[in-house]
Each structure stands twice: as structure tokens, then as C-alpha cells.
Amino acid sequence: DMRERIAGGTLLAVLASLLVTSAPTVSPAAGAPASPSSAAAPRTERDGSTAVDEVAVPAVPAFARTHALGTTADPAPVVVARLTRRDTDEFGLVALTWTQGSAGPGTEARVRVREAGSWSSWQELHYEPSESPGGAEAAATGVRDGTEPLWVGDADGVQVRVLAEPGNAPTDVTLVLIDSAAQPSDAALAQRPGAAYLRNDLAGLRPTRPMAASGTRSITTSPGTSTAARTNGYAYVPKPDLVRRSEWGANPVLSGPCDSPRYGETVLAAFVHHTAGSNNYSEGDAPAIVRSVYAYHTQGRGWCDIGYNFLVDRYGNVYEGRRGGFRRPVRGAHSGDYNTNSVGISLMGNFELVQPNKRIRGALVRVLAWKLQSNYRAPRARTWLNGARFRNISGHRDAMSTACPGINVYSRLRDIRARVDNVMGGYDTRIHRRWVEKYGGRTGVLGAPFVGERKIDDGRGRVTVFEHGRIYSGRGTGAVMVNGRMLASYVSDYDGVDGRLGYPTIGSQPSSRSGVRTTRFEAGRMFSAKAIGARALWGPILHRYQRAGGVNSAMGLPLSKPKRIPGGRRALFQYAWIYYDRSSDTTSVRYR
Incomplete structure (x- = not known):
């Protein structure tokens, strides 16, 4: 039942580069009843720091399906797949996947995990059918639908329930457990000068007033410094200090045999998302969360890369997402039919449950201001994407039926647009x-x-x-x-x-x-x-050519640039050579 699903649908292209470790033990917890899935031992594949385990979640036979409360009278969703309590290897991120297109709109997924010997309460894994790639990537063999991943930190046991309306049950439900080991660079990321800049500056970033009468408008970027534009009241917004893919540990092996990155024409709009995971992670955990999301998107979902263009943690650090160039209009996998010509920025946390803090809001404002200003997009305007009209800064829920990016972020988007507009001051x-x-x-x-x-x-x-x-x-x-x-x-x-x-x-x-x-x-x-x-021509050779009549001269058109020769340079033309002698600082013409 176990399959490592890698973009393109096969392991053959990457197994040579992966370190295969022994299969972890997956067995019933003490006192738990036996289950058909207890015999399914997942294979673990490692890229050097990240383990991806997949466990089949047994379907509940139709005659045995009950409502979550244990009755069959309620027409609400019933339990269609179940995994009883299981001991597992340690993992930090959990998610569920299933066959593409098999789940109905009422599908619900819930998990509970064991941490430090105690079982958590049931937690919902949000199902986001619109958060997916498009085009050839979406049609590739092995691409699967699934939930948002949930960061749990350090767990070693899991239990799963999947509910659906009768007749709309997802098929081939699979539990994905990911463990991304800490890397020495993780703690060091928080000590970078750029990280300090984000904490000190963006935490207190506020909308600024229009430019002063002098025609120059300044934005404080760090204590004692400023960025100022000299014209028209706008300030050039600098690129945020990004945690690059190489810094957070994006192993290209996990992308498998995918095609090169795909691009749109330009960036027209930005969609704000949230990862819907933990809100209590440490700054040192954040790179491991990004690696885990990357592994889930590529190994569990079968995508070519992480779905988002950028991710922002609760400490204000901004992570480069999908490969292809952070300045380019890389087509992500975050908003379904509207991935092309948009940028997806995901805030790391569940903002249905908590308010975004100052650091994460400030970093979001800075990324949006930089990205929109550099592409000449107004933050309060609207645009067309694939036949639909959106605000240039929209929430994921504006594109699809979803709670993303959480009510506590979505309700702030109007203020965020205003802050981005003030930070930019324009783009003329x-x-x-x-x-x-x-x-x-x-x-x-x-x-x-x-x-x-x-x-x-x-x-x-x-x-x-x-x-x-x-x-x-x-x-x-x-x-x-x-x-x-x-x-x-x-x-x-x-x-x-x-x-x-x-x-x-x-x-x-x-x-x-x-x-x-x-x-x-x-x-x-x-x-x-x-x-x-x-x-191209330059220097004395260009001057001699121009004095002789240039393109209308008897020498014709240039066929080479001025090339070095002993004592000077020479350039070839259609009917002549021009020589430059350095010692005498003179030029001469020799016709061919």
C-alpha cells in the first residue's frame, strides 16, 4: 500500500540520490484494537535531513460507517476512513492525501497526535482543493489532492478520521508524516543581520504620511538609516532580506524529474495564504517547517516544487519559495486557475485561531510593497486573472471557497493594502x-x-x-x-x-x-x-570610423569589436581593417 509519490509519478529518477533508511515501526498503541493497516509498514526516504513516511488509511465499509458522534441518523458527513492510534517514528508535520478529484466538497479530515506521551485533542486538517498547480504540472501522473499540512513539532503517535457525505468519499486515503531534522544552519538564520533588520524595523512599521514639501519621502529601514526617493513622492522599496532556498535547505532531489520552472508574463496580483499549521513554533523551528512543507508538496502531493512563491514566519523572516527566480513571475501552485501572473505569499500559522503579530504583518507589507512596486501594480486597484476580477492584493478565499488565509488576516487586508500603498508611495x-x-x-x-x-x-x-x-x-x-x-x-x-x-x-x-x-x-x-x-565599437577605432563616414563609408559595416593585438587593437569591417597603435595613439585603415 505504500508509495513514495514524487513529481512525475516515479521514484526511479531520484532513488539513486536518496538515502534509504530502515522502515520505521508502525504498530498499534498499547490497548488499541488491531487494524488492517497495522501490517502496512511505510518506507522512509531521506534527502539527508527530511524523512517522508506514507501510511494507508483503511476505508470504512459502507455498512459500518457512522456519524462522527457514533450514530447513523444524522445526514451529516460520516466516517469513511479511519486509522486507529498508532506508534510511529518521530515526525513534525502531518497531512492526508487521496486520489485526485475523488473527494467531495464536504470532506473533513481530523487527526490527533501523541507528544511527550500525551494525546492531543482532535485537530482539523483543512482541505484546500484550490491550492494546487495548473497546466502540465496538475496533469502529471502521481499528483494527488490533500489537506493543508499541520506542524506538530515532535510527535511519535497518530490517529486519523476522514469524514465525507455519503457517496463522496475520497479514495486511496494516505497519511503523510514528515520529519525534518534540525540543521546547524537553522539557528544561525535568526542571527543574520537581515533577520535583525526585520525584527527591529518591520515589527514597528506603520503607514507613513505623504511626502514632505521638499518632494522627498523617506522610510526608515533600520536605526539611523533611510531609503528615500528623489522624485514624485515614492520611495524605492528594497527587496526584503530573503532566506534563500539554499539557506533553508531545499534539496533539489525532492523536485524529481520535473520540467524547468514555468512562468507567466508578469505579476499582476498577489494572493495571501496561511499554512493553517501551528502558531507556537520557535524561530529555530521555522526552516524545518518550510522544508517539511516542501517535502509534503513534492513527495505527498506530487508537485514539482513547494507551492508558494514566498513564506513568512511569525518572527518576520521571509523565505524564498518556488524555484525559478524570486524576481520573476514564477507560476506557483497556490490558487488553482489563478496561479499564472500572480504571486502566492503564505503566512506560517493558523489565522483562523490567532491574530497575526506585528512582525509577520510588517514582513507581509514589505514583500507586497516590493513585489507590486517593482512590477508597477497599484495595491488598491483591481486586475483580471484568467477571466476573473480580483483586487491586486487578495486573500486565497477571494479565488476559491476556503477559509484561507484565516479570518484574522483576511479582515486586515484592507488595512494591509493601505499600508502597502503608503510604504510604496507610488511607482512612477x-x-x-x-x-x-x-x-x-x-x-x-x-x-x-x-x-x-x-x-x-x-x-x-x-x-x-x-x-x-x-x-x-x-x-x-x-x-x-x-x-x-x-x-x-x-x-x-x-x-x-x-x-x-x-x-x-x-x-x-x-x-x-x-x-x-x-x-x-x-x-x-x-x-x-x-x-x-x-x-559594438568604441574608443579611437569608433572615432576613426565615424570621421570616415561611418555606415556609409567605403569600409562598410563592422564585423567585429575592437580586439586586442600586440601594441594596440584592431576591428574588422566588411571591406577594411582599422588599426589602433597605442604607442603613437594613432589609427590607420587597411582595405581588404
């Missing part, structure tokens, strides 16, 4: 204005933002990657578009803004020669034509 950057006014915005030549606007590492400018090109904005250069073959060559052959050419200063323009276009840069010029591709 130089790049945004050029994109809208000159290039037609999302429906124009560049398309939508694919990688949102960001600060370039050299500190001199910013860039937005659109579907069909980029706009760079540097100090003193304005906002300039580069696209097509010139962009490809600029990035791959000339190292972009870090290379010899520097920032673009004048975008692609037609030259005096038909079919030839040029783009100017701080330290050179690029020429593009079908016959030559894209070639």
Missing part, C-alpha cells in the same frame, strides 16, 4: 514613465515587466526586464530602451552595464543607411543589421 519611476509614454505600456512593443524594476549592483542605475526588451536608467543617461539583437549582444558579448559600453544613452534609431540601426552608449556605439548581427 523614470523607467515606468518611459515604458508607458513612449513604448505603449503592457500592450506596446516591450510588453509587460518580466523581471521587476531593480537597482543595478554598481549602484549607478536601475533596470526593468520586459517581455521583449529592457529599459535602463542611469545617472545622467535618462531611461533608455535596448531590445532585439542589440540587447542580446549587449548582455552576452559586452557584459551589459558592467562592460566597456556602460549605460545606454540614446536608444535604437535608424541610421542613414537602410536596414542599419544604432544605439549609443556612454562609451561606445552599437550597430545592428541583418547581415552583421549586432557589433
Whole structure:
């Protein structure tokens, strides 16, 4: 009855990389009646730190099904699958899965666990049919429906009941137990400077008032420092300090033989979720919870990766979720038909039961402000996703019939939108204005933002990657578009803004020669034509070429960049060479 369900439906692609340990003992607890499932010993597969056990939950025969209270008179859901008390290996996270599409809307799942020798009360595992992948990932063999996982910390026994309306019982119900061992890096994550920033700053983050009369608006980011925009009242919201996948321990083996990450066109909206798990975990537990959710989504549910794009713990730490690039519109598995062009942010906890604290709220505000501002989305506006209209910041329950993200978060979304709006102060950057006014915005030549606007590492400018090109904005250069073959060559052959050419200063323009276009840069010029591709010239060789008539000269079009030779450089043209002699600081032309 045991199956390790890995994305793609097979273990063969990953068993060579997994350490298979001895099967744990699963036996009836003292005094518990025997059960048909007691003979089913689950196999444990480890990725070095995470164990995933799966146990079949026996179905209750139709003639023996009773209401949860022990009667058959009530037409409410009846117990359709049951696992009596069981001893297990230690585990920290529990969930249930079943055959995709087999559960009706009234399905309920409940568990109780044994911790430190005592059994807990019954706890509901929330069934979220809409929290799933889409497209090819959803159709892959081995994908299963299931509940939200429940973090229990350190348990060694379990009991299960599944209830459903008559005729709508889920089939092949399986208990998933996950144990993610502590890693040395877990405790160290809380000591990072970024973590301290989140605790000190985001815990007290409050909506700020509009910009001062000077035209500059500041947002305090840590004691003694500020982030300020110089134009139009908005402040550039920095990327939150993320706990990267490598830091929290995302082992790629668990993703199995899945395809590469899939992307949308852009980020149009954000869905806020909660994990519906424990509210009492420690900061050191949080990375293990993220690893466990990752293992559950990939091993228990058969998905390609963790479903969320980001997760936020109750201490304000923000975790990178699904792989593919945290700045890109990676398609997650969090909102069913609305995964594409949205970002899923899950708050770690059950916010049906408790209020979100200041740290988790502040971190959520910062992630939303960064993600929406960089993609030029207004937090209080609405948008269309797959034929349905949503607020740009929505709760999971806005997309599907679910309690997620919990009433205590959902009731605060209006305030969260206001806080995000105040933190952003807008998004009318130089790049945004050029994109809208000159290039037609999302429906124009560049398309939508694919990688949102960001600060370039050299500190001199910013860039937005659109579907069909980029706009760079540097100090003193304005906002300039580069696209097509010139962009490809600029990035791959000339190292972009870090290379010899520097920032673009004048975008692609037609030259005096038909079919030839040029783009100017701080330290050179690029020429593009079908016959030559894209070639760049700079320095004395460019000056000599321009003095001779450039693209209309007898030398023709450039076929190479200025290359180093002993004593100088030379560049090849269609009908000539230009040489530069360093010792004499002179150029010469030799026709071929």
C-alpha cells in the first residue's frame, strides 16, 4: 500500500540520490484494537535531513460507517476512513492525501497526535482543493489532492478520521508524516543581520504620511538609516532580506524529474495564504517547517516544487519559495486557475485561531510593497486573472471557497493594502514613465515587466526586464530602451552595464543607411543589421570610423569589436581593417 509519490509519478529518477533508511515501526498503541493497516509498514526516504513516511488509511465499509458522534441518523458527513492510534517514528508535520478529484466538497479530515506521551485533542486538517498547480504540472501522473499540512513539532503517535457525505468519499486515503531534522544552519538564520533588520524595523512599521514639501519621502529601514526617493513622492522599496532556498535547505532531489520552472508574463496580483499549521513554533523551528512543507508538496502531493512563491514566519523572516527566480513571475501552485501572473505569499500559522503579530504583518507589507512596486501594480486597484476580477492584493478565499488565509488576516487586508500603498508611495519611476509614454505600456512593443524594476549592483542605475526588451536608467543617461539583437549582444558579448559600453544613452534609431540601426552608449556605439548581427565599437577605432563616414563609408559595416593585438587593437569591417597603435595613439585603415 505504500508509495513514495514524487513529481512525475516515479521514484526511479531520484532513488539513486536518496538515502534509504530502515522502515520505521508502525504498530498499534498499547490497548488499541488491531487494524488492517497495522501490517502496512511505510518506507522512509531521506534527502539527508527530511524523512517522508506514507501510511494507508483503511476505508470504512459502507455498512459500518457512522456519524462522527457514533450514530447513523444524522445526514451529516460520516466516517469513511479511519486509522486507529498508532506508534510511529518521530515526525513534525502531518497531512492526508487521496486520489485526485475523488473527494467531495464536504470532506473533513481530523487527526490527533501523541507528544511527550500525551494525546492531543482532535485537530482539523483543512482541505484546500484550490491550492494546487495548473497546466502540465496538475496533469502529471502521481499528483494527488490533500489537506493543508499541520506542524506538530515532535510527535511519535497518530490517529486519523476522514469524514465525507455519503457517496463522496475520497479514495486511496494516505497519511503523510514528515520529519525534518534540525540543521546547524537553522539557528544561525535568526542571527543574520537581515533577520535583525526585520525584527527591529518591520515589527514597528506603520503607514507613513505623504511626502514632505521638499518632494522627498523617506522610510526608515533600520536605526539611523533611510531609503528615500528623489522624485514624485515614492520611495524605492528594497527587496526584503530573503532566506534563500539554499539557506533553508531545499534539496533539489525532492523536485524529481520535473520540467524547468514555468512562468507567466508578469505579476499582476498577489494572493495571501496561511499554512493553517501551528502558531507556537520557535524561530529555530521555522526552516524545518518550510522544508517539511516542501517535502509534503513534492513527495505527498506530487508537485514539482513547494507551492508558494514566498513564506513568512511569525518572527518576520521571509523565505524564498518556488524555484525559478524570486524576481520573476514564477507560476506557483497556490490558487488553482489563478496561479499564472500572480504571486502566492503564505503566512506560517493558523489565522483562523490567532491574530497575526506585528512582525509577520510588517514582513507581509514589505514583500507586497516590493513585489507590486517593482512590477508597477497599484495595491488598491483591481486586475483580471484568467477571466476573473480580483483586487491586486487578495486573500486565497477571494479565488476559491476556503477559509484561507484565516479570518484574522483576511479582515486586515484592507488595512494591509493601505499600508502597502503608503510604504510604496507610488511607482512612477523614470523607467515606468518611459515604458508607458513612449513604448505603449503592457500592450506596446516591450510588453509587460518580466523581471521587476531593480537597482543595478554598481549602484549607478536601475533596470526593468520586459517581455521583449529592457529599459535602463542611469545617472545622467535618462531611461533608455535596448531590445532585439542589440540587447542580446549587449548582455552576452559586452557584459551589459558592467562592460566597456556602460549605460545606454540614446536608444535604437535608424541610421542613414537602410536596414542599419544604432544605439549609443556612454562609451561606445552599437550597430545592428541583418547581415552583421549586432557589433559594438568604441574608443579611437569608433572615432576613426565615424570621421570616415561611418555606415556609409567605403569600409562598410563592422564585423567585429575592437580586439586586442600586440601594441594596440584592431576591428574588422566588411571591406577594411582599422588599426589602433597605442604607442603613437594613432589609427590607420587597411582595405581588404
